Amino acid sequence: MLVELLIVFALMAAGLVFLVPDEYAGQFAAVLSLVPVGVSLWMYSVFDGTGNALLEGGQPAFETLANWITLGPYAISWHVGLDGVSMPLVVLTTLLTTLAIVSAWTPIEERESQFYGLVLFMQAALIGVFAALDFLLWFVFWEAVLVPMYFLIGVWGGPRRKYAAIKFFVYTNIASLVLFVGFFTLVFGLGDSISTLGLPAIAQALEAGQLGSVAGFGPGTVKLAAFAALFFGFAVKVPVVPFHTWLPDAHVEAPTPVSVLLAGVLLKMGTYALLRFNFTMLADVARANATLIAIFAVVSVIYGALLALAQQDLKRIVAYSSISSMGYVILGLIAFTPHGVGGATFQMVSHGLISGLMFMAVGVIYNETHTRMIGDMSGMADRMPVTAGVFVAAAFGYMGLPLMSGFAAEVLVFMGAFQSTVIPAAPLFTAIAMFGIVIVAGYLLRAMQKTLFGPFRLETDYDIGRAPLQDVAPLFVLLALVIALGVAPDLFYRMIQDAVFEVTALGLGGGA
Amino acid sequence: MTLSDTIAGLLGLNADDPLHFFVAAILASAIVGTFMLVNVAIAGPWAKRKITAAFTDRIAVNRIGPFGLMVIVADAVRLLSKELIVPEKVDRPAWDLAPLLIAGSALLGFAVIPMGNGIQVADPEVGLAYVFAVASLASVGLVMAGYASNNKYSMLGGLRAVAQNLAYEIPLVLTGVSVVLFAGTLQLGNVDAANTIVGAQQATLATIGGIAIPSWYAFVNPFAFVLFLVANLAEVGRNPFDTPEAPTEIVAGYQTEYSSVYFVLMYLGEFIHIFLGGAIVATIFLGGPAGPVLPGIVWFLIKIWAVFLFTQWARSALPRVRIDQLIEIGWKGMLVLSFANLILTAIIVGVVV
């Protein structure tokens, strides 16, 4: 019942915050959001799931299964549960939500109660996405995430917020539609062999090779088509080059707290779904097309990094670098080695923390300077030493400095990819991907050098001072977490390993 | 056995052959038509004047022929040989058709009326519905005349005529069908046809002092009879309901602009209508062409002339109602009463049967 408690509490909190007057909404929301943090941490501490929730032998923790509706031949259930993949992501979600709310106290100055209400609503939906084990339920939550995000960007965003919001909405909804159709092709192909839309049942039916033909197309074609549709749908969300163009706009225009959530959690929805659907249910198709996927991954890494190199806007730099980082995740997933898949999952969490940290740091600077352009400022370290310090630390984490979580994640991914038997010429791909790190270092160092160091220069008609505590405090929390995960990756990595091991076996030909 | 059948039989024609039967029916129709026209001819130019004169203590037409009867011929010739003046901007086809319609439709109603001694052109099963239907055709003629004349008096007259006919049509029909509740058929039939409206009235209602009172619906349901008489008075546009013509208000209503033969036709139509009303009253309330001693046709004449006399009495004795009073009497009085009558009749029939 704990998952339901989380979701229902977040929903109720959202409703309450809607009704609170604007002045207190931020504080109220922050206090309320501490409850999910506590609950999720407690859940983490008592976590007893084993294996992968979708696969045979897997036993998710906190599982609930109740019949919801029956439509035609399919029973649709309220089926939630957490396994080693989703548990860390749920913790990430609750933590980042609280921090994002706190970091929003300064920048958000109008319609606060609506803002915090939407954030809490989104939190509920996000937890649902990670916990749902029934397709339709999952899809409901998946779509429910988009709606508050649309408003969060559109109402509280920057000058081009309308354009960015619409672009985000259209891209992600088209993606949802495609993946929906793709998935249902599978469902209909399975025909009578399933009587529910539960993901485990479908995964196991697929594994047992019960896919039939649809509209005259054979099972192989159906599988490939479904894979392509699902991959496209999630690739937009991740995003994978070339489906990434909505992301920079959304990030630049979104207010900082929203960017934090967008980069920190929403992008992980895509990779999470890729892992669940494409690389678990349809692992054989993934293996068969490993080269292509690996190319997507590597292109994302390099191209994203190169684009970041060319940006002047700090937020845009971080945004493009997210694309790059997500490329590592894809690469790790397609490697189908324990380290690869596990590292990729770990990278999801790690990147969630680090990119959140980066965006927050940029946001804190922006709150004071009201500009994000590299060329506009320099020597910020003089005026905002603490913020600058955190910024530098975050950047090093991004670059993969040892003892930071990014290092652990990337090392695991590269190890996994290097050993991969699935990707042809795995070392080559890995090497190219590793070259991405160099570019990351290039653009981050350039950005820091230009903005933080050197003589102070910024034309303003007011004094730039230190950031308030409420802005800086979340940075420290996140930094602490990044370092903690870097020092002790096993905090999450062990349960992740447990959950993804079966997937690896599938990818190596263990299944159908 | 209708008159058409009888004639067909007399001429040796096959009644089942449509053409043969049509020939016979034409003859029958001619007889009936002529018969009614004779009645109207007497009533219109002569009887009406005489009656009115009697009420107002005058001597009317008395110069030509016995009792001035030849004035009928004189008037006919005079009117027919008058010049036909067509006013400006009349709506021509409608203006010409109106008199035809008014005169023709009234005659049409007599097709199903049993006049005694087997004089009845046809006897369809839905006779009562038919006779109500064709009787109300005249309203169309009136509004055509009023509208087409391009005269404000005519226009008002036509509108009034329609408003009045509409208002009283429903009480008329509702009261009429309350008779059907007793009879259980719409066929007017004849004295000797039991399951018809006329036939059903021949049964004995009660015997008072050795005289058998027939179950005429006027006796069975006098309330309906009174209602019907009043509604009929309005339908034919006689006092107190002669607002459509109302000589003191709107000259002559819809017929203001008509002259010569058109006037004759309008006038004729009105009088045929009065007689048709009388015939309906006689048929459904007064036992049709039935009565002691005298032959049926005579009784029929007595009854329709009695109704005619009643209208003429009303014309002389009663003041005209205003148009607003007329409408209010119709919709608020007559309609409600006729509904009440219908329901009461139904309950009575239900209780008795």
Added chain:
Amino acid sequence: MIPLQTSNTLPDWAALAPAIILAVTALALFLIDSIDPNDESPSMLAGVATLGSVLAMVVTGWYLVAGTGMPRTGGAIELFSGQLVVDGMSLFFTFIFTSVTALVCVASYDYLSGRPNQAEYYALVLLAATGMSVMASANSLATAFVALELSSLPSYGLVAYLKNDRGSVEAGLKYFLIGAVSSAVLAYGISLVYASAGVLELAAIAEALGAGIDNTGVLGVGILMVAGGFAFKTASVPFHFWAPEAYEGAPAPVSGFLSSASKAAGFVLAFRVFVTAFPLDVVAGTIDWALAFTVLALVTMTLGNFAAATQDKVKRMLAYSSIGHAGYALIGIAVLTGTADQSYALGASMLHLFVYGFMNTGAFLFVALVEYWGVGRTFEDYNGLAKQAPVACFAMTIFLFSLAGLPIGGGALSKWALLSATASAATLSAYLLAAALIVNSALSLFYYSRVVKAMWIEDPAGDFEVSSYPTGLYAAVVGAAIVTFLLLPAFGVVSGTAFDAAAALF
């Protein structure tokens, strides 16, 4: 006897209680108005009207729960020698009608304030609702036609209710003209069916046609004409021209009433007539109406959605989108081709109409609210409304996203049910329908979100002040929003009934 869960039993005619309650309420309104025609107490009228419709709704709900007319309690209840039938389907749709009526009555209380002839308005709404609930029960082409007219005629008057408003009058005229033509077409179609079958009771027609069809041409034309008559009521191609005009010009509560309840009424009639009277295997040699409906559905949904996408007035956009939704609901009869799980397809359409009843009425009532405030009609006029009226705008957002099929209201699930119905048919035309459904839903999201964008994201162009928050309109809008949202988690409550009701028809 109607077996109910309670121990007592009611006489058969009590199965028609919802329709009777609606009719009696309408008459009561006339009587109340007759007591003092110049009385200026709209609350009395609105109260009685709402009470009547809510009572009818409660009774319908009770029957639905008790299983009146359903197989588990002894099957459909036939009344008046089979002219009317009360079964799960009729009750299901009656529930839609009565609930929409209740919403409209509540909302009209504010919308009509200060206007003359309010009693007539409410009475006409209730009479139309009576007609609709009889339509749901009609088991013969004769009663079907009479009921259809009973629901259409008051609607004409309602659309032209604002008799000094040129738009309303124009809308009424166009609605009436096309309605009159289509009813003539329907009547002629019925006469041709009668010419072929010699009966008008639905089941008897199927029986007569099953015994052999003499004149296939006459029958075919007749069936097509009957379909055309229903197309008018459901605002489907080819008799859809009236819909955008009528919905735009009519008072907004009436638009909501017509576009949801009236449409649903057309559908229930079409379902019953085509499934019961013209089973595909019987009329197969004459006319393949499933194919005809497939084409109609495709054209209707595509035309409706594309036209909606190009509008610049919100009400008109909703009007066109309502045509599009008619196209979706038509899928239910378009895929009845034998291979499909027929009751499932029909049930899916019923469910869509059910959800649509709330979300679409709600959307139009929001438009009514905006009209009440005197804000303009275009998308731009809606700019920044959320700053002044966040609650209503929140409700509107739920309606619009639910209409588009986002899982924020029941609309997503009903669309999904339709989609899976097409898939279960597994024919080429069904796949075509599925593709059209998906593409059109995507397109619809575009234009629905324009409204959302205008309300929440855009800045107000001029300054207007929302001065009052009318209780009735707010109650109706928020109530509809709550139901729309609740239909997402509680969809199962409704869906079971719908599928059972649909199954009873085969």
Added chain:
Amino acid sequence: MVPAEYYLLLSAAMFCIGLFGILTRRNALLFLMSVELMLNAASINLVAFSLQWGNLTGQVFTLFLMALAAAEVAIGIGIILVLYRNFADIDVTKPTTMRW
């Protein structure tokens, strides 16, 4: 007895005349009359086939048709009246406040 086809032809002809009137007439009243013609065509069919099939269903339905036609006219005339008040014309193509 007259063959059923004759009635069908007659009613079809009437229906087509009505349809033609609808398509060509711009006067709302003529439009109404054309609709009545179409309804009457249906009535002819119903009555004729009532005789043909030997049941009264068609005739009874015709009565309903008549009643409905009258009600339709009543509503229609009312709408045409307000149309005239607002547009000073009863040409059905005149009102174009809204885009067609």
Added chain:
Amino acid sequence: MGNPWIAIGALALVGLLIPVGMMVISKLLRPSVPEQGKRSTYESGEVPTGDTRIRFNIQYYMVALLFVIFDIETVLIFPWTVIYRSALENGVGLTRVLAPMLVFVGILVVGLGWAWRNGAVKWVRSPRAEKRKDAR
């Protein structure tokens, strides 16, 4: 027995021929002296002014509408009256025969009452009542 409707058709023909015949006779008898002055319409001797096709009292229209409704109702009452008695004689209960018609008439009466109260059959309205109606 011949078909009665043929006989009625014959009477219709006669009914048409008689007036037409009179018209023909009159045409032969009467003079024709066309002159502009006497063609003007009669307005009590004055020169006619204005057009005849003016808007007239709306009440005529209200009455016509009422008539349409009530006249059609008689169409539905006719069949009932015809079978009423035989149904009763054949043992159908009084409620079963009478009640539907009572409901039907009751609805009509409600309609009539409403029309009555709303002034549909009131020819002249007092200016005060008018004003009150406008005011709301």
